[in-house]
Amino acid sequence: MSAADGSKPVKGIVTPIRLDYRYTPGAAQSRFLHGLKEGRLLGRRCPQCGKVYVPPRGGCPMCGVEFAEEVEVADTGTLVTYAVVNVNFANRVIDLPYISGEVLFDGSDMTSMVLVQGVSPDEVRMGMRVRAHWLPRDEWDYSFTNIDYVEPIDEPDADYESFKEAL
Amino acid sequence: MRPVAVVSYAQHASAREDNRNEVEILLPVLREALEPTGLTTQDIGFTVSGSSDYLAGQAFAFVSALDAVGPWPPIAESHVEMDGAFALYEAWVRLQHGDIDTALVYAFGKSSPGDIARVLSLQLDPYLVGPLWPDAVSLAALQARALLDADGIGEKDLARVVARDRRNAAGNPHAQVSEQTDEATLLAEPLYADPLRKHDCPPVSDGAAVVVLAAGDRARELAERPAWIRGIDHRIEGQYVGSRDLTVSASTRIAAQRAGVDGRADLAELHAPFSHQELILLEALGLDEDTTAVNPSGGALVSNPVMVAGLVRIGEAARRVSAGEGQRAVAHATSGPCLQQNLVCVLEAEQ
Amino acid sequence: MSGQRAAVLGTGQTKHEAKREDVSIGGLVHEAAERALADAELDWADIDAVVIGKAPDMFEGVMMPELYLAEALGAVGKPMTRVHTAGSVGGSTSVIATHLVQSGIHRRVLTVAFEKQSESNAMWALSIHLPFSQPLVAGAGGYFAPIVRGYIRKSQAPLDTGFKVALKDRLNALKNPYAHLHQPEITLEGIATSPLLWDPIRYAETCPSSDGAAAMVIGDEASAAASSRPVAWVHGTALRSEPTMGAGRDRVNPHAGRDCAAALYAEAGITDPLHEIDCAEIYVPFSWFEPMWLENLGFADEGTGWKMVQDGATALDGDLPVNMSGGVLSSNPIGASGMIRFLEAANQVRGTAGEHQVKDARRALGHAYGGGSQYFAMWVVGAEKP
Numbered sequence: 001m002s003a004a005d006g007s008k009p010v011k012g013i014v015t016p017i018r019l020d021y022r023y024t025p026g027a028a029q030s031r032f033l034h035g036l037k038e039g040r041l042l043g044r045r046c047p048q049c050g051k052v053y054v055p056p057r058g059g060c061p062m063c064g065v066e067f068a069e070e071v072e073v074a075d076t077g078t079l080v081t082y083a084v085v086n087v088n089f090a091n092r093v094i095d096l097p098y099i100s101g102e103v104l105f106d107g108s109d110m111t112s113m114v115l116v117q118g119v120s121p122d123e124v125r126m127g128m129r130v131r132a133h134w135l136p137r138d139e140w141d142y143s144f145t146n147i148d149y150v151e152p153i154d155e156p157d158a159d160y161e162s163f164k165e166a167l
Numbered sequence: 168m169r170p171v172a173v174v175s176y177a178q179h180a181s182a183r184e185d186n187r188n189e190v191e192i193l194l195p196v197l198r199e200a201l202e203p204t205g206l207t208t209q210d211i212g213f214t215v216s217g218s219s220d221y222l223a224g225q226a227f228a229f230v231s232a233l234d235a236v237g238p239w240p241p242i243a244e245s246h247v248e249m250d251g252a253f254a255l256y257e258a259w260v261r262l263q264h265g266d267i268d269t270a271l272v273y274a275f276g277k278s279s280p281g282d283i284a285r286v287l288s289l290q291l292d293p294y295l296v297g298p299l300w301p302d303a304v305s306l307a308a309l310q311a312r313a314l315l316d317a318d319g320i321g322e323k324d325l326a327r328v329v330a331r332d333r334r335n336a337a338g339n340p341h342a343q344v345s346e347q348t349d350e351a352t353l354l355a356e357p358l359y360a361d362p363l364r365k366h367d368c369p370p371v372s373d374g375a376a377v378v379v380l381a382a383g384d385r386a387r388e389l390a391e392r393p394a395w396i397r398g399i400d401h402r403i404e405g406q407y408v409g410s411r412d413l414t415v416s417a418s419t420r421i422a423a424q425r426a427g428v429d430g431r432a433d434l435a436e437l438h439a440p441f442s443h444q445e446l447i448l449l450e451a452l453g454l455d456e457d458t459t460a461v462n463p464s465g466g467a468l469v470s471n472p473v474m475v476a477g478l479v480r481i482g483e484a485a486r487r488v489s490a491g492e493g494q495r496a497v498a499h500a501t502s503g504p505c506l507q508q509n510l511v512c513v514l515e516a517e518q
Numbered sequence: 519m520s521g522q523r524a525a526v527l528g529t530g531q532t533k534h535e536a537k538r539e540d541v542s543i544g545g546l547v548h549e550a551a552e553r554a555l556a557d558a559e560l561d562w563a564d565i566d567a568v569v570i571g572k573a574p575d576m577f578e579g580v581m582m583p584e585l586y587l588a589e590a591l592g593a594v595g596k597p598m599t600r601v602h603t604a605g606s607v608g609g610s611t612s613v614i615a616t617h618l619v620q621s622g623i624h625r626r627v628l629t630v631a632f633e634k635q636s637e638s639n640a641m642w643a644l645s646i647h648l649p650f651s652q653p654l655v656a657g658a659g660g661y662f663a664p665i666v667r668g669y670i671r672k673s674q675a676p677l678d679t680g681f682k683v684a685l686k687d688r689l690n691a692l693k694n695p696y697a698h699l700h701q702p703e704i705t706l707e708g709i710a711t712s713p714l715l716w717d718p719i720r721y722a723e724t725c726p727s728s729d730g731a732a733a734m735v736i737g738d739e740a741s742a743a744a745s746s747r748p749v750a751w752v753h754g755t756a757l758r759s760e761p762t763m764g765a766g767r768d769r770v771n772p773h774a775g776r777d778c779a780a781a782l783y784a785e786a787g788i789t790d791p792l793h794e795i796d797c798a799e800i801y802v803p804f805s806w807f808e809p810m811w812l813e814n815l816g817f818a819d820e821g822t823g824w825k826m827v828q829d830g831a832t833a834l835d836g837d838l839p840v841n842m843s844g845g846v847l848s849s850n851p852i853g854a855s856g857m858i859r860f861l862e863a864a865n866q867v868r869g870t871a872g873e874h875q876v877k878d879a880r881r882a883l884g885h886a887y888g889g890g891s892q893y894f895a896m897w898v899v900g901a902e903k904p
Contacts, residue, residue, distance in 0.1 A: 011539040012637070015298045017289070017579050021224035021280045026188030051765035057231065058190035061761030064208055064237020066194055081671075083663030084717030097717075102664050109765035121717060126671060160671070167668035167770055168622075220602075221581045226574035226643045227604055230889050234761050241774035243781075244759040245610050248575065248582055248602035257599065257614060263621035264521030289581035293637075294542060297580075403598040405589045421595060503585040508598065 028056040028067055033142035035072075039134060043108055045069040051109035055144070073107035075132035077150070078158040080104050080111050080166045084121040099124050103150055104166045105132075111166050112144075118151030127163065129155035171262050172386040172393030173378055173485035173514065175200045180341045180374030180470045180479075183279035189223065193235040193275045193375040200377035201271075204389045208236050211379075212267025214244040215258045217251035217274040218474050221286050232275055250274065251376060251478030252438070252500030252510050258380055259399055268385035275375035276474035283371055283473060290503060292406065303440075303504065304368055308360040310413040310505045311443040315362055317414050320446060322362060326350040328442040329366050329468060336465030341479075343370040344469045366468075369440040374472030376479045387517075394485035394496075394514045398426035401510035406503065413505050419451035422511040423497075428452055432513075433493030434460040436480035438500045440467045447506065448499060459497075463487060477501065481512055488516045520785065521620030525742040526750040526864040526899065527735045528558025534698035534730035534849035537636040543578065544590035547632050550731035551591055554628065557870075558735040559747055562592035565735070566624040571601040571611025571631040572853030576646075577638035591630060603759075605658075605801070607631065608732065608856025609886025609895030613755045615736050616897070620752075625738050631858075632731035633851035640727065640852065659724060659804065661890065663716035666806040669770045670718065673809070675824035677718075680805035681709045682827050684723045684847055687802070690834055691844025693873035698728040698849040723805035723847075730851030732858045739903075750864035750899040753881070754786035762890040769891050775814040778894040782883075783816070786898040791883075792817050795898070797839040797866055797876040799859040800885040803846045808832065812840070815885065834874065842866065842874040856886030860897055867901045 003009065025033060028044055032055040035042030043052045044067030046060035052071045059066050082101040099116035101124075116124060117133070130150040140146045177199035179192060201207070208214070214236060218229045229246050238244060247254050251274020258270035287303040314320050327350055336345035348366075359365040379389070386393040402418035402425075404411050411417070430453040437452075439445040445466065449455065462468075464483040467476045477500025484498035495515045502508040530553025532538070538546055547570070555561060568584075568591050575581045584593075584600040591598075603610040608631040615629035641657045670677070688704045691697035704722075712722035742749045758778035760767060767773070779791075788794045800815070802808045809823030817838060818826050826832055832840035841847070843862040846855045863884035865871040871879075881900045887893060 013294065013298075015293060015579070019221075019224065019281050019286060023224070023280060024185055024188050024277070026191045027186055028191070029188070030186070049765075053763075053765065057234065058188060059194050059235055060237065061234035062237060062239040062764040062766060064194070064197070064235060066191075081664035081667050083660055083667070083719075084714065085660055085663075086713065086717070087657070087659065087715040100660055100664070100716075110763055126667065164672070165766065167665070167672070167768070219581065220575055226576045226646060227889065229602070230604060230762050230892075233759060234763075238759050238761055239764060239773075241758040241760040241777045243757050245601060245614060245757055246603050248600055249584075253599060256597075257617070260617050260621045260623060263623065264617070266520045286581070289575070289579065290585045292586050293578070293580045401597050402595060403584070403588045403593055405594050406585050407589075418595070502582070507585055507588075 026058050028058050032056060036144060036146045037140055037142050039140065041073045041075055041105060043071045043073050045071050052107060053110045054105060054108040054112060071107065073105045075105065076153060077103045077105035077130060078163050079116065079126065079128040079130050080163050081126055082116060082124060097121055101150065103130060104163055114147060115149040117149040127157035127160060129153050129158060169263050169265060169382055170395055171259050171380055171382045172395045174381045174386050174390035174393050175204050175379040176482035176486055178341055178374060178376035178479050178482060180343065180372045180472045182343050182372065184277065184373040189232055189275050189277060190235045192373065193232060193273065196375045196377050197235055197273065200379055204379055206269060208238065208242060210269065211271045212269050213258055213261045214242055214271040215254040216246045217249050217254035217478065218276055219248055221289060222276045222278060222473060224281055250474050250500050250502055252481055253401065255378055255478060255481060256399060256401060256510060259396060262380060262382045268382045270380040272378045272380065272478065274475040274478045276472050277373040278371045278473045279373050304360045306408060306504045307441040308363045309408060311362050311441065313413045314443050314447065322354065323350055324446060325367055325442045326353040328445045329353055332462055332465045332468045335463050336469035339465050339469065342465050342469040343372050363441065367442040369467050369471035372470050372472040374475045376475045376482055378478060378482050390489065392489045392517060394488040394516065396512060397515050398513040400425035401508065403508040406507055408505055414447065416447050416451040416506045416509060419448055419509040419511060422509050423452045426511040426513050428497055428511060428513055430454065431495060432459045432497040433495050434463055434484065434487055435497040436464060436484040437462055438467055438477045438480045440471050442468060444506055452497060454497065477510065485514050488514050522622050523739045523904065524616050524619040524736055524752045527737045527741060527745055528554045528747060529734050529861045529865055530554030530557055531696050531732040531858060531861065532730050533696050534728040534851055536728065538729040543634045543637065544587055546634055546729065547587055547630050547731045548590045550733040551628060551630050554733035554735050557747065559745065560735060565592060565626055565628045567597040567618055567627045568593040569599045569601060569611055569615040569627060569629045571607040572633055573605065573607055574643055576643040577640050578634055591628065603888055603893045605852060605888025606856050606886040606893040606895045607888060608854050608858065609860055609884065610757055612734065612857050612860040613757055613895050613897065616752055616755055619736050619738050626741050627736050628733065629736060630731060630733040631854040631856065633853040634729050635727045635851060636729050659716040659719055662804055663719050665769045666804060667718055669806060669810050672770060673821040673824055675809060676828065678710065679809055679824040679827050680723050681706050683805040683808040684709050686833055687841050687845045687847040690842055690874055691848035694843045697844040698726050719804050725803040725846045725850035728849050728851040730849060730854050732854045732861050734861055748868040748870060750867045751903050753898040753900045753904045754782045755897045756782035758894045760892045762892055770810060771814050771820060772891050774892055775887065775894045778896055779815045782896045782898060791815065792838060795881050795883050796879040797842060798883040798885065799841055799843060799862040801846055801856060801859055801887050802841060803850060805847065808840060839876050842871065842876055856895060859886055860884035864899050867899050
């Protein structure tokens with residue numbers, strides 16, 4: 001169907017939207033980011049259920065109470081589960097395929113999503129013991145990206161029973 | 168209709184909150200509202216919230232806010248991407264079923280992270296209007312121009328509204344703007360978006376509000392003087408500002424009639440982010456300042472956490488009714504450009 | 519049953535496609551709504567309120583679309599609400615609309631859910647890189663693949679379980695004229711060898727991205743009595759939510775899903791779901807969610823849902839047909855998908871499901887989930903008045 005002058009109908013238009021936002025991590029996460037700047041993983045413990053959250057986001061999501069106690073967790077942990085990502089998407093900065101892992105850092109009760117390197121997609125497995133590989137110290141910022149990725153360490157895989165709760 | 172009342176209310180609002188995120192702002196407000204009732208999240212029959220992703224600049228922003236409620240064990244819950252006043256309506260509807268007696272309503276939003284007036288442009292028809300980026304202030308100014316051009320309203324009427332709201336703001340600890348002033352001083356200010364001056368527009372506020380509803384005898388158990396919802400209704404108009412008369416609020420008129428306003432209220436809390444809109448709304452509600460105290464809290468001109476301000480109007484009206492400051496109150500909430508959608512609620516003290 | 523009786527008087531949906539270039543967002547929803555009204559033999563003026571639902575505003579870049587859509591949906595002068603509960607939204611929207619009728623406040627409510635994925639960048643919106651965090655999450659698949667891996671580990675299910683679900687759903691879709699994917703050439707081998715997108719999830723086990731809208735007219739008992747069309751009575755509805763990230767959450771068999779189903783069955787008077795429910799439309803965007811949800815919904819014991827798949831129990835001619843319409847695996851306009859499940863369940867008990875009709879379906883389940891497997895919305899509809 002064309003217009004009288006033979007031009008084709010407009011079926012779609014692209015309308016660029018640009019909005020700038022100033023994000024606030026919040027008090028608890030801010031402290032977490034300060035910790036990262038020092039190369040430390042700082043979580044918070046819920047006064048009611050006793051679980052440790054890394055990163056903490058204001059309150060315990062299970063109890064609905066504010067976090068109190070600060071708890072430092074290790075930068076070693078267990079790879080609870082993972083996905084091997086092989087699909088392109090906007091904002092992608094990592095080469096495909098990559099392993100997106102859920103790591104339970106020792107001392108934390110909540111997994112964190114971290115890039116996994118140093119092991120091929122064929123060999124990665126649930127329960128692998130890993131350690132954070134940090135960027136060079138002089139590149140550290142207030143960001144979780146100070147941890148470039150986690151890589152396997154020379155420890156026997158964690159027993160399934162020990163981490164299945166985190167699934 | 169099953170009698171439902173506001174039994175508790177709390178809010179927080181401030182100018183840009185750099186230290187706390189939405190969850191951290193909401194947590195203490197939830198606690199403040201729930202504590203006097205003795206209810207926990209688990210005791211509540213239904214929870215509904217109101218917020219908008221675009222304010223936070225993040226998809227699913229409301230998902231992390233649910234953490235503040237501590238929904239564990241899991242709860243019956245829903246969410247509207249609208250002002251919390253509309254969430255309250257959903258909670259009120261659910262309570263009509265008769266099988267649950269309490270509901271929790273909360274709203275939160277930070278207007279400060281983005282340019283809120285521009286963000287609101289995204290509410291417009293994405294093909295024909297949105298790409299022109301008419302921001303919220305400009306659209307309101309269009310409406311104000313239409314109103315001033317019609318008979319009877321002049322810029323001194325706008326100044327009178329602002330001066331009165333400021334006077335009332337002095338008694339509101341949650342107001343961001345409370346500088347006392349007078350009409351002459353206000354009119355001497357330069358125009359900002361002709362015919363509006365800066366003070367005719369709302370401040371940028373971050374905040375949260377929580378209302379607890381209860382039905383029948385349960386309400387009497389939970390509050391000494393519940394504020395009963397005698398009627399509540401909301402209506403929407405078409406969006407295109409060229410297709411409706413901007414000088415009247417037809418949907419407010421319908422909602423007011425359905426909610427049973429009847430031209431009677433000791434006080435009215437109007438969600439008018441722009442001064443001229445208070446005049447339009449009063450007319451549509453069939454109320455006048457001689458017999459009704461308008462915006463005793465100062466209204467949205469002194470504190471305007473978007474997505475929260477409508478719920479705050481209901482809370483503020485309810486609080487005053489419970490405190491004996493009035494026997495009968497009207498609360499109003501709005502959504503969309505130039506008063507496109509409106510909710511009206513009539514609250515009364517126990518007889 | 520909570521409140522007054524409510525029934526589905528009519529349903530409508532658009533033919534789900536990758537790109538509907540012939541309609542705007544307004545046109546898309548109008549089409550579904552008109553069809554629902556036609557099916558119910560009602561007119562726009564018969565509707566008292568409109569409830570719409572869709573997934574994040576950031577998908578299409580339209581904030582609070584109910585404002586833009588008021589005219590397209592005949593809502594001017596009426597109450598209009600927009601529900602947003604992430605992926606379960608189509609379901610929760612249906613529940614909220616039903617509440618309005620059950621409360622006695624409104625007699626006939628139009629409910630619509632939609633997504634115009636071709637006008638959106640869902641992958642971007644789902645993967646927005648917030649400062650301070652790693653830019654890892656590659657859309658929904660990236661989030662759910664680790665959970666699927668967890669299920670496979672826990673249940674020790676045979677690895678072709680997912681392939682069999684995908685095959686079944688895509689073959690069912692051939693009997694559904696509205697389904698997006700019509701793949702008459704599909705084979706188990708083809709699915710098993712399709713590219714791995716988010717290991718262990720393969721391309722052919724993944725939902726498409728669709729433009730689509732769904733609508734229903736929900737009415738009270740008097741409206742149902744006055745109608746000459748078959749109706750589906752709402753026997754029960756339930757909503758449950760839990761935190762996204764909570765230490766102690768079971769993301770493979772979520773507590774909220776189990777609680778939601780339990781509350782639903784209690785309200786509907788069901789004690790043996792496997793035998794009392796004739797068929798189910800459940801939200802399966804990645805094939806492995808079928809066995810997971812069968813367990814979560816109480817149709818199978820924990821760890822054994824995969825057996826129902828392997829046995830063919832969930833096929834169109836099985837003991838408990840699941841996703842007769844082809845499911846989310848065959849059509850996924852995200853915001854609408856939950857409502858399509860609810861609508862398809864209603865059509866089954868109305869006897870209007872056409873070629874994918876389950877014979878003698880008297881009671882059906884509609885299910886939707888969203889977020890990080892934390893939001894659940896469900897209903898049971900029946901041919902008999904409850």
